[in-house]
Amino acid sequence: NVNLKINGLSVSAPKDATILEAARLAGINIPTLCYLKDVNQIGACRMCLVEVKGARSFAAACVQPVGEGMEVYTNTPALRRSRKNTLELILSTHDKKCLSCVRSGDCELQRLAREYGVDESKYEGEKPHYELDASAAHMIRDNNKCILCRRCVGACAEQGIGVIGPNRRGFASHIGCAFEMELAETSCVSCGQCIVACPTGALYEKDDTAKVFEAIGDPEKVVVVQTAPAVRAALGESFGMPIGTNVKGKMVAALRRLGFDKVFDTDFSADLTIMEEANEFIERVKNGGKLPLITSCSPGWVKFCEHYYEDMVDNLSSCKSPQQMFGAIVKTYYAEKENIDPSKLFVVSVMPCTAKKFERGRDDQAAAGVQDIDAVLTTRELASMIKRAGLMFESLPDEEFDMPLGIGSGAGVIFGATGGVMEAALRTAVETLTDTKLEGEALDFKEVRGTKGIKEATYKVGDLDVNVAVVSGLKNARMLLDKIRAGEANYHFVEVMACPGGCVNGGGQPIQPASVRNNTDIRALRASVLYNEDKNLPIRKSHENPVIKELYDTYLEKPGSHKAHEILHTTYVK
Ligand code: HC0
Ligand code: SF4
Numbered sequence: 001n002v003n004l005k006i007n008g009l010s011v012s013a014p015k016d017a018t019i020l021e022a023a024r025l026a027g028i029n030i031p032t033l034c035y036l037k038d039v040n041q042i043g044a045c046r047m048c049l050v051e052v053k054g055a056r057s058f059a060a061a062c063v064q065p066v067g068e069g070m071e072v073y074t075n076t077p078a079l080r081r082s083r084k085n086t087l088e089l090i091l092s093t094h095d096k097k098c099l100s101c102v103r104s105g106d107c108e109l110q111r112l113a114r115e116y117g118v119d120e121s122k123y124e125g126e127k128p129h130y131e132l133d134a135s136a137a138h139m140i141r142d143n144n145k146c147i148l149c150r151r152c153v154g155a156c157a158e159q160g161i162g163v164i165g166p167n168r169r170g171f172a173s174h175i176g177c178a179f180e181m182e183l184a185e186t187s188c189v190s191c192g193q194c195i196v197a198c199p200t201g202a203l204y205e206k207d208d209t210a211k212v213f214e215a216i217g218d219p220e221k222v223v224v225v226q227t228a229p230a231v232r233a234a235l236g237e238s239f240g241m242p243i244g245t246n247v248k249g250k251m252v253a254a255l256r257r258l259g260f261d262k263v264f265d266t267d268f269s270a271d272l273t274i275m276e277e278a279n280e281f282i283e284r285v286k287n288g289g290k291l292p293l294i295t296s297c298s299p300g301w302v303k304f305c306e307h308y309y310e311d312m313v314d315n316l317s318s319c320k321s322p323q324q325m326f327g328a329i330v331k332t333y334y335a336e337k338e339n340i341d342p343s344k345l346f347v348v349s350v351m352p353c354t355a356k357k358f359e360r361g362r363d364d365q366a367a368a369g370v371q372d373i374d375a376v377l378t379t380r381e382l383a384s385m386i387k388r389a390g391l392m393f394e395s396l397p398d399e400e401f402d403m404p405l406g407i408g409s410g411a412g413v414i415f416g417a418t419g420g421v422m423e424a425a426l427r428t429a430v431e432t433l434t435d436t437k438l439e440g441e442a443l444d445f446k447e448v449r450g451t452k453g454i455k456e457a458t459y460k461v462g463d464l465d466v467n468v469a470v471v472s473g474l475k476n477a478r479m480l481l482d483k484i485r486a487g488e489a490n491y492h493f494v495e496v497m498a499c500p501g502g503c504v505n506g507g508g509q510p511i512q513p514a515s516v517r518n519n520t521d522i523r524a525l526r527a528s529v530l531y532n533e534d535k536n537l538p539i540r541k542s543h544e545n546p547v548i549k550e551l552y553d554t555y556l557e558k559p560g561s562h563k564a565h566e567i568l569h570t571t572y573v574k
Pocket of ligand 2: 155162188189190
């Protein structure tokens, strides 16, 4: 550790800490705009400038390391003037339509402008004007609100994709794709990590709330909603609840009050995915099929694989994702059972994910001859619908999902965290291939839990040593796939989730500002919600879900049957 003084207070900080981190230890918050830990550390925005005694100029606290005996000042009149001026310069080119901006209330620029009492029209002058890029299935870029912080650029690079960056110089400088292409023309995988990194309203998902309100209001339609496992772990954040609060019951109550005819759980179809995928795994092992089997439930990952690892597309599981399986089952099995014309059914998904908006429109996702899914809302869009409907979320009662598609096992719940799909599949594969019954601790495959980017383990399943790997974040996926391609790794089963930490950290989740993201492990807190729910559920294995059993007994026959293939499996582009 090194000892230094910050605003006259003695502070001891690790020797590789930055001034920003050391100040935090002393209870002092230094404002930042461009800095996002591990994503964007370029010291460019000039908001975090501090005075260091003896230095000739101000230092950027986010990149400047601490030193023994250093004397730092974070809040002098000169610094306050400098920060205010920086903000006023940013605002001189900013499209200040705050009243209707999606980020109004949680915009980091708005907050600093208020804190520093800026004159928002001090530098009125010529403004660049940019057309919106609404080409992609999932999002919109509005460069008129961009402050050139480059957090989105860092986020996309961290995903190992890097399709956005600065174009032109000086006054004309702006963020976009190479050669001014539209986003839809690039290999963007729709993960939305750029959106959750953006401090302002320059990036946001395509809003489907109006379409869903309209369907709910249409007396001809039966409107069914499903919620992904990770939504319950974060929706409360949009209503000021602490990160890591499980709001399942209130979420269900809110959806019912919004007017959905049936409120179901994606955990159910996550269980169904496990049945099909575990079966596919066993088949491939027995029949010398393509290994490793790689999961296919994360649409950002699937698109990434199709684009960058064409030669490994045959490794992908042919299973549709739980989102798509859910829609397919609603429009076939459920429609028959309830005697509803599939074309009258309108199936909405609430997802922590922006790539699900893209997945919905993929080919071969229409089991009943109409698209499996009709609309996808992010967790954020659901929060906005709840607010617009005047529902007081915090005081809603806890309600239960509807039956029959509202039962999910603990295995389905943990899908939302990295490692969860693997653990869920192992619970079923081990019991199917061996005569053991997993109980208590034996149900926990701890080696594949946790937020580490790459995890590996070997499990004994019958006579077979099964080598598994779990990766989250596409940069990590790239490293692992390169190893597999080079013959340096021998896995049987691999789980890939596009977003770092899995769905809990998806691009559609409530946005936490950098001040929170830099200092809290939001992935771990949200994941703990899912592991706690799993621990406390009476049914923790997909194959023990009674509705899943009934579905196979009365309709699908058995995992991997002809009918199951027609309804629940899909194809990929090479
Ligand atoms: Fe996920 Fe899913 S677990 S991708 O992360 O597999 O989005 O939460 O809904 O489909 O179940 C997201 C989350 C899902 C799907 C499930 C899978
Ligand atoms: Fe990059 Fe993902 Fe944003 Fe596309 S959605 S630009 S891949 S970060």
